[in-house]
Amino acid sequence: MAYLSDIEIAQAAEMKPITEIAKTAGVDEKYLEQYGKYKAKVDYALLRESERKNGKLVLVTAITPTPAGEGKTTTTIGLADGMRRIGKNCAVALREPSLGPVFGIKGGAAGGGYAQVVPMEDINLHFTGDFHAIGAANNLLAAMLDNHIYQGNRLNIDPRRITWKRCVDMNDRQLRFVTDGLGGRINGVPREDGYDITVASEIMAVFCLASSITDLKERLSRIVVAYTYDEKPVTAGDLGAVGAMAALLKDALKPNLVQTLEGTPAFVHGGPFANIAHGCNSVIATKMAIRLADYAITEAGFGADLGAEKFLDIKCRMAGLTPSAVVVVATVRALKMHGGVAKTELGAENLEALGAGLPNLLRHVSNMKNVYHLPCVVAVNRFPTDTDAEIELVIAKCKELGVNVVLSTVWADGGAGGTALAEEVVRLCEEENGFSYSYELEGGIEDKIRTIVTRVYGGAGVAFAPAAKKEIARLSDLGFGNLPVCMAKTQYSFSDDATKLGAPEGFTVTVRNVKVSAGAGFVVALTGDIMTMPGLPKVPAAERIDVDENGKISGLF
Numbered sequence: 001m002a003y004l005s006d007i008e009i010a011q012a013a014e015m016k017p018i019t020e021i022a023k024t025a026g027v028d029e030k031y032l033e034q035y036g037k038y039k040a041k042v043d044y045a046l047l048r049e050s051e052r053k054n055g056k057l058v059l060v061t062a063i064t065p066t067p068a069g070e071g072k073t074t075t076t077i078g079l080a081d082g083m084r085r086i087g088k089n090c091a092v093a094l095r096e097p098s099l100g101p102v103f104g105i106k107g108g109a110a111g112g113g114y115a116q117v118v119p120m121e122d123i124n125l126h127f128t129g130d131f132h133a134i135g136a137a138n139n140l141l142a143a144m145l146d147n148h149i150y151q152g153n154r155l156n157i158d159p160r161r162i163t164w165k166r167c168v169d170m171n172d173r174q175l176r177f178v179t180d181g182l183g184g185r186i187n188g189v190p191r192e193d194g195y196d197i198t199v200a201s202e203i204m205a206v207f208c209l210a211s212s213i214t215d216l217k218e219r220l221s222r223i224v225v226a227y228t229y230d231e232k233p234v235t236a237g238d239l240g241a242v243g244a245m246a247a248l249l250k251d252a253l254k255p256n257l258v259q260t261l262e263g264t265p266a267f268v269h270g271g272p273f274a275n276i277a278h279g280c281n282s283v284i285a286t287k288m289a290i291r292l293a294d295y296a297i298t299e300a301g302f303g304a305d306l307g308a309e310k311f312l313d314i315k316c317r318m319a320g321l322t323p324s325a326v327v328v329v330a331t332v333r334a335l336k337m338h339g340g341v342a343k344t345e346l347g348a349e350n351l352e353a354l355g356a357g358l359p360n361l362l363r364h365v366s367n368m369k370n371v372y373h374l375p376c377v378v379a380v381n382r383f384p385t386d387t388d389a390e391i392e393l394v395i396a397k398c399k400e401l402g403v404n405v406v407l408s409t410v411w412a413d414g415g416a417g418g419t420a421l422a423e424e425v426v427r428l429c430e431e432e433n434g435f436s437y438s439y440e441l442e443g444g445i446e447d448k449i450r451t452i453v454t455r456v457y458g459g460a461g462v463a464f465a466p467a468a469k470k471e472i473a474r475l476s477d478l479g480f481g482n483l484p485v486c487m488a489k490t491q492y493s494f495s496d497d498a499t500k501l502g503a504p505e506g507f508t509v510t511v512r513n514v515k516v517s518a519g520a521g522f523v524v525a526l527t528g529d530i531m532t533m534p535g536l537p538k539v540p541a542a543e544r545i546d547v548d549e550n551g552k553i554s555g556l557f
Contacts, residue, residue, distance in 0.1 A: 005557060006108060006110075006111075006112050006113065006116060006120070006556070006557045007108070007120060007121070007553070007554065007555070007556045007557060009113065009114060009116065009261070010110075010116050010118050010119070010120035010121070010261070011120075011121075011552070013118055013261050015037075015038050015118055015119065015259060016259060016263050017037055017038070018032075018034060018037065018038050018039060018040045018257060018258070018259070019032070019034070019040075020263075021257060021258075021259045021263065021265050022040065022042075022257060022265075024263065024265055025091060025257065025265035025292050025293070026052070026292045027042055027046065027257065027292065028046075030043075031043040031045065031046045032257075033254065035128050035256075038118070038119050038122075038258065038259070039119065039122060039127070039128060039256060039257070039258055040256070040257045041128060041251065041254040041255065041256055041257070042254060042255050042256075042257050042267075042288060043254055044212065044213075044253065044254055044255070044284050044288075046288065046291070047284070047287055047288060047291060050291055050292075052291055052292070054290045054291055055089070055289075055290045055291075055292075055293045055294040055295055055296055056290070056294065056295050056296070056324040056325070056429045057286070057290050057296050057298065057321055057322070057323045057324055058079075058295060058296065058297045058298070058323065058324060058325050058326070058327065058425055058429065059298060059299070059300060059308060059311060059312075059323045059325075059326045059327070059374075060072055060075055060076040060079065060297060060298070060299040060300075060326075060327045060329060060379075061299070061300055061303070061304040061307055061308035061311075061326060061327070061328055061329070061364070061368075062302070062303055062304065062307075062328060062329040062330065062364075063303055063304070063328065063329070063330045063334060063335070063338075063360050063361050063364055064302075064303040064305070064338065064360050064364075064491070064492065064493060064494065064501070065302055065303060065334075065491055065492065066334040066337040066338065066492075066501075067337070067343050068331060068333040068334040068336075068337050068343060068346055069331065069333075069334065070329050070330060070331055070334055070381065071112065071329060071331065071381045071410075071411060072299055072329045073094065073109065073110070073111050073112070073299060074111045074112040074113060074115045074116075074381070074410060074411050075115070075327065075329045075379050075381065075408055075410060075418075075421075076092060076094065076111075076297055076298070076299040077092060077094075077111040077115040077116060077117060077260050077264075077266070077410070078111075078114075078115035078408065078410020078411070078414060078415060078417060078418035078421075079297050079327065079379075079408075079410070079418045079421050079422060079425065080092040080260060080264045080266075080295075080297045080415075081115065081260055081261075081262040081264050081410070081414055081415025081418060082410070082415045082416070082417070082418025082419045082420075082421055082422035083264075083295050083297070083418075083422045083425070083426075084262065084264050084415065085262075085415045085416065085418075085419050085422070086419055086422050086423060086426070088294060088295050088422070088426065089293050089294040089295070090264060090293050090294065090295045090296070090297065091264065091265045091266070091267065091289040091292055091293035091295075091296050091297075092117070092260065092264060092265070092266045092267070092289070092296070092297045092298070093266075093267045093268075093269075093281050093285050093286045093288075093289040093296055093297070093298040094117065094266060094267070094268045094269075094281055094298070094299060095268070095269075095270060095271040095272075095279075095280070095281045095299070095301070096123065096127055096130060096131065096256070096268050096269060096270060096271040096281075097109035097110065097123065097124050097271065098131070098169055098197065098198065098199045098271055098273070099125070099131070099169045099170055100169060100170055100171040100197050100199070100534055101171070101534075102124050102125070102541065102556070103170065103171070103536070103540055103541055103542035103545070104171040104534065104536050104537060104540050104541060104542075105537055105540075105541060106541060106557070108120065108124045108541075108556040108557040109124065110123045110124055110268075111260075112411055112557075113410070113411030113412055113414075114261060114410070114411065114412065114413060114414035114417075115260070115261070115410040115411060115414055115415075115417075115418070116260065116261050117258050117259065117260055117261075117266045117268060118258065118259060118260070118261060119258070120556065121553045121556060123258065123268060124556055125553075125556075127256065127268070128252075128256050129252065130207075130252040130256070130269070130270070131169045131198050131199075131271070132169075133248050133249055133251070133252035134198055134201065134203050134204050134207055134249070134252065135167055135168065135169055135198045135201070136248050137203050137220075137245040137248045137249050138166065138167045138198070138201045138202075138203045139166050139167065140241065140244060140245060140248065141164060141203075141223070141225065141236055141239070141241050141245060142164055142165070142166045144239050144240075144241045145157075145162065145164055145225050145226065145239060146181065146188055146189065148239055149189050150188055150189055155228065155234055155238055155239075156228045156229050156230070157226045157227075157228055157229075157234055158226070158227060158228060158229045159189060159191045160191075161226055161227040161228075162191065162193075162225065162226040163224060163225060163226060163227070163515065164223075164225035164226065165193065165194045165195055165196045165201075165532075166193065166194075166195050166196075167195055167196045167197065167198045167200070167201045167203075168195055168197070168198065169197060169198035169199065170197070171197065171533075171534045171535055171536045171540075172195070172533065172535070172536075173531075173533060173534070173535030173536075175194065175195035175533060176194055176195065176531065176533045177192065177193075177194050178192075178193050178194060178195070179191070179192055179193065180193045194533070195533055196532040196533055197273075197532065197533050197534060199271050199272050199273045199277060200272070200273060200276045200277050200532040200533070202223055202517045202519055202520055203220075203223075203245075203249075203519075204270065204271070204272045204277065205272055205277055205278055205486075205517055205519070205520035205522075206219040206220060206223070206519045206520050207249060207252070207253065207270055207282065208269075208270035208271075208272055208278070208280060208281065208282040208283065208315075209278075209282075209283055209314075209315065209318055209319070209520055209521065210253065210282075210283065210284070211283055211284065211287070211319065212284075213246065213250060213253065216246055216249065216253060217242055217243075217246045219519040219520065219521070220236055220237075220241075220242045220245050220246060220519055221235060221236055221237030221242045221519075222235060222236075222237065222518045222519045223235055223236040223517075223518060223519035224516055224518045225239070231474075233478060233518075235518070236519070253282075253284065254284075255267045255269040255282065255284055255285035255288050256268050256269050256285075261414060262414055262415050264415075265292070265293070267281070267285040267286075267288055267289050268281070268285075269281050269282045269284070269285035270282035270285065272301075273301060274300060274301025274302040274306040274307040274310060274491065275301075275302060275306060275488065275489060275490065275491040275530060276488045276530055276531070276532050277486065277488075278310040278311075278314050278315065278486050278520070278522070279300050279301030279302065279306060279307040279310050279311070280298075280300050280301070280307070280310065280311050280314075280315045281298060281299075283315065283318070283319045286298055286315075286319070286321065287319070287321075290321075295425075295426075295429070298311075301491075302491035303364065303491060304328060304364040304367060304368065305364065305367070305456055305457055305494055306487070306489065306491055308326070308364075308367075308368070309367075309438065309452065309456050309487075310486060310487075312372050312435075312437065312438070313437050313438055313439065313452075313484055313485075314484045314486060314522055316435075316437075317437060317441075317484060318484075318521060322433075322435050323374055323433075323435065324375070324428070324429040324433065325374065325375045325376070325377070325425055325428035325429050325431075325433075326368045326372075326374045326375070326376045326377075327376075327377055327378075327379050327421070327425065328361065328364050328365055328368060328376060328377070328378050328379070329378075329379050329381065329408075330361050330378060330379070330380055330381070330394070331380065331381045331383065331386075332354060332380065332382075332383065332386040332390045332391065332394065333346040333383055333385070333386075334357075335354055335357035335358055335360065335361060335394070336350055336353045336354050336357055337357065337501070338356070338357030338360045338501045338502045339352070339353035339354055339355065339356030339357030339358075339502065340353055340356060340357075340501070341353045346385070347385040348385075349387045349389065349390060351389060351390065351393060354390055354393055354394070355393065356502065357501075357502055358393070358394065358397050359502055359503035360494075360501070360502050360503050361378065361394070361397075361398070362397060362398070362401060362503070363458055363494065363503045365378060365398065365401055365403050366401060367438075367456055369401065369402070369403065371438050371455055371456060372435060372436060372437070372438065373433060373434040373435055373436050374433050374435055375428035375429075375431045375433055376403050376428070377403065377404050377405070377406055377421070377424045377425065377428060378394070378398050378403055378404070378405045378406070379405075379406055379407075379408045379421050380394060380405055380406070380407050380408065381408050381409075381410075381411065382407045382408065382409055391405075391407065404424055406420050406421045406424050407420065408420075408421050438451060438452060438455055438456055439451040439452065439455075439485075441482045441483070441484065442482060444472075444476060444481050445472045445475065445476060445480075445481055445483075445485065445514065445523055445525075446462070446464065446472055448484070448485045449462055449485055449487070449511060449525050450462045452485060452487060453509045457494045457495065457509065458494055458503060458504070458505060459494070459495060459506075459507050459508065459509050460505075460506045460507060460508055461508050461509075462508065462509050462510075462511060463508050463509070463510045463511070464510075464511050465510065465511065465512045465513065467512065467513050468511045468512060468513050468514050468525075468526075471513060471514045471515070472514055475514065475516050475523060478516075480516045480518065480523060483516070483521055483522050483523050484521070484522045484523075485522060485523050485524075485525055486517070486520075486522045486523070486524045486525070487524075487525050487527065488524055488525060488526045488527060488530045488532070489509070489527045489528065489530060490527075490528055490530060494507075495507040495509060496509045496510060496527040496528035496530075497528065498528075509527055510527060510528065511525050511526065511527055512526055512527065512528075513526045514526065541555070541557075
């Protein structure tokens with residue numbers, strides 16, 4: 001049987017005008033700014049002026065990712081459609097895709113099968129220009145910083161202690177380390193420099209955590225870009241860059257409204273990676289979804305040790321959000337990979353390998369229940385090759401933790417394949433929960449990192465490199481010791497070693513350095529060989545993407 005590709009399914013869909021979707025979402029026309037027929041921005045003034053009571057917030061997360069795939073975004077969208085099918089007022093809040101993975105590994109990130117947000121091509125390529133605005137604001141700050149030094153360096157900035165990088169929303173390893181300002185005095189001050197991918201920029205984190213234009217400007221002003229010769233931090237506010245940066249970001253800050261294939265309102269806004277940033281869509285979009293709908297379904301990037309931990313410990317803490325339930329997505333295929341089965345052998349029943357891989361799922365589920373104290377359900381994306389015995393084993397092991405398992409077929413069946421999951425989520429949302437964070441802010445930076453590693457990852461401890469210890473001491477002296485911690489770690493393992501699958505124990509995480517994101521309001525801990533500028537794979541997805549003479553795009557999976 002031949003299956004349609006994601007892009008073929010999306011292009012065959014008959015979308016509703018965005019004005020109709022806005023009406024479904026309860027967005028008055030005065031707040032709507034249309035970008036063509038099927039996309040719009042919603043003015044954040046709606047949050048100030050709406051008196052509607054907030055709805056329930058549901059987080060969708062997943063097991064540790066594998067090449068077999070888990071389908072977290074697909075499940076998020078299918079669950080929202082399933083909610084509407086059982087008569088619930090629901091909206092979805094998602095991140096915007098980065099062009100880096102779109103042209104690199106993924107070839108698109110707007111869901112899959114019959115659980116997608118559309119217009120799929122627009123969302124994956126440029127969308128409403130948010131990422132371009134974020135990149136422009138980032139690079140304006142970089143230009144003003146270098147210009148300040150060139151024009152006399154009134155702030156006494158040490159060019160060797162510049163921490164701010166330029167950015168571009170593309171996987172381009174060639175730009176990780178560059179030397180610029182060459183070619184004589186009129187071309188600037190020569191120095192070592194580098195680029196981050198836009199989604200790893202602190203501007204992206206600030207953008208996604210800001211609750212208003214005023215909050216955005218305050219956060220921008222606190223961004224530390226360099227240090228002086230006498231070790232004092234220099235901020236964007238010191239450089240006088242804040243007003244111009246905010247002007248570039250003011251329209252981008254308005255959440256984007258699109259729709260699922262089944263016409264569910266979808267707010268798609270912001271997109272920090274979860275392995276090198278905090279991995280959640282914007283606070284403003286999430287708050288808009290819970291203000292307008294009785295149930296808002298959102299996701300956090302990669303496995304629950306990364307995306308969910310940062311969603312709960314950073315985003316919910318800063319925004320004052322309390323989730324009502326958590327969905328942990330898994331596939332039998334991925335769990336068998338965690339149990340040691342090669343990707344080519346995943347179609348055959350293998351209860352032994354599944355049993356060996358299940359501790360990965362169980363640790364994530366236990367964290368949601370026992371660390372964060374949130375009601376939880378496991379959603380298993382069922383593949384045709386999954387056997388009843390394999391499904392029964394997953395159900396039995398989760399039941400031992402007091403967690404139900406619901407089978408999901410949203411990729412093939414859309415919202416109809418998510419109604420059972422929707423019913424369970426509605427039930428969980430009515431339960432009392434004692435939501436708590438995995439650590440308190442009062443502990444020092446080292447203590448918080450150690451708590452995350454031992455309590456969430458299941459590790460034995462942390463080794464701090466000399467450079468990390470020195471920077472932690474300096475940041476603590478500067479008053480940043482009480483900030484939350486954002487771990488930059490491989491997404492492929494609970495540990496900092498991508499080859500340690502399943503639920504490893506007894507491991508030590510090595511923190512090689514730390515840096516402050518003072519505008520975002522957290523300290524980043526860099527572990528392993530994690531990069532803030534990814535590279536393209538040997539065969540990038542870009543090689544399959546094309547457009548015909550009628551403007552029809554192909555190859556976006």
